[in-house]
Amino acid sequence: MLKINKTILIFFGPPGSGKGTQAEMISKKFKLPTISTGELLRQEIKDRTKTGKEVEKIISKGKYAPERIIKEIILKRIKNKDVKAGYILDGYPRNKKQLNYLIKNLKQGEVNVLAILVDVSDKEVRSRLGGRRVCGCGATYHIKFNPPKKKGICDLCDSKLYIRDDDKPSVIASRLKIYHKEVAPILDYWNKNDKLIKINGEQSIEKVQKDIIKELKKHKI
Ligand code: AP5
Numbered sequence: 001m002l003k004i005n006k007t008i009l010i011f012f013g014p015p016g017s018g019k020g021t022q023a024e025m026i027s028k029k030f031k032l033p034t035i036s037t038g039e040l041l042r043q044e045i046k047d048r049t050k051t052g053k054e055v056e057k058i059i060s061k062g063k064y065a066p067e068r069i070i071k072e073i074i075l076k077r078i079k080n081k082d083v084k085a086g087y088i089l090d091g092y093p094r095n096k097k098q099l100n101y102l103i104k105n106l107k108q109g110e111v112n113v114l115a116i117l118v119d120v121s122d123k124e125v126r127s128r129l130g131g132r133r134v135c136g137c138g139a140t141y142h143i144k145f146n147p148p149k150k151k152g153i154c155d156l157c158d159s160k161l162y163i164r165d166d167d168k169p170s171v172i173a174s175r176l177k178i179y180h181k182e183v184a185p186i187l188d189y190w191n192k193n194d195k196l197i198k199i200n201g202e203q204s205i206e207k208v209q210k211d212i213i214k215e216l217k218k219h220k221i
């Protein structure tokens with residue numbers, strides 16, 4: 001069962017919208033850990049675990065990982081003591097089943113929850129993901145909009161950057177299709193409950209960040 005207290009921020013947005021980039025920045029500023037199901041799954045793949053081997057092909061095709069695995073990795077991560085004051089979710093919940101599970105568990109603790117949608121068009125998504133470069137340590141760059149200091153090398157750990165398997169054009173199309181089908185009903189839920197902040201994601205990384213912080217302050221976070 002999820003143990004929940006205080007602040008929970010949930011980042012939504014299509015693949016490549018910048019939700020991971022923004023979640024990391026907010027995490028540092030508000031001292032809340034980020035729980036990214038995508039990152040957790042990629043770590044399992046990198047570590048060649050049983051889970052990693054099971055999800056590798058699925059993720060590279062842009063499909064969702066099995067519910068059983070998502071529940072497992074979320075529960076494992078949430079047990080960590082660093083989530084005491086709250087946390088940031090990036091990439092979860094992603095369908096109605098996951099939303100219902102989260103809601104069921106949210107009721108059991110005192111919690112201030114807000115959903116943040118980083119809104120960008122499909123056209124912008126394609127342009128961004130084509131230039132994304134990532135590091136095994138979790139850092140994300142863009143060759144034009146957020147380049148590393150040394151070309152192809154991570155600023156944080158000096159490792160070689162690479163292109164994610166699911167950033168191929170055909171896979172991006174499939175991820176976008178699933179996003180629009182599965183995530184829209186979840187956004188409706190937060191919107192109806194007055195818990196949805198919509199941010200224009202088609203601005204510079206810094207401006208998007210400023211807009212998010214402004215909204216969080218309005219909501220006393
Ligand atoms: P996940 O890792 O969550 O991928 P995603 O949702 O497709 O989102 P991305 O990480 O691709 O994009 P982002 O919005 O974080 O953008 P970023 O900040 O990197 O999930 C991966 C896969 O895991 C899923 O497809 C699925 O298979 C599986 N999975 C995960 N969660 C699951 C779940 N709950 N259930 C089932 N399966 C699950 O930015 C993108 C690029 O743009 C970067 O290069 C960045 O530098 C650049 N950028 C960022 N902001 C700006 C800006 N404002 N202007 C210009 N460039 C920008």
Ligand code: MG
Nearest residue numbers: 019020021038
């Ligand atoms: Mg991400």
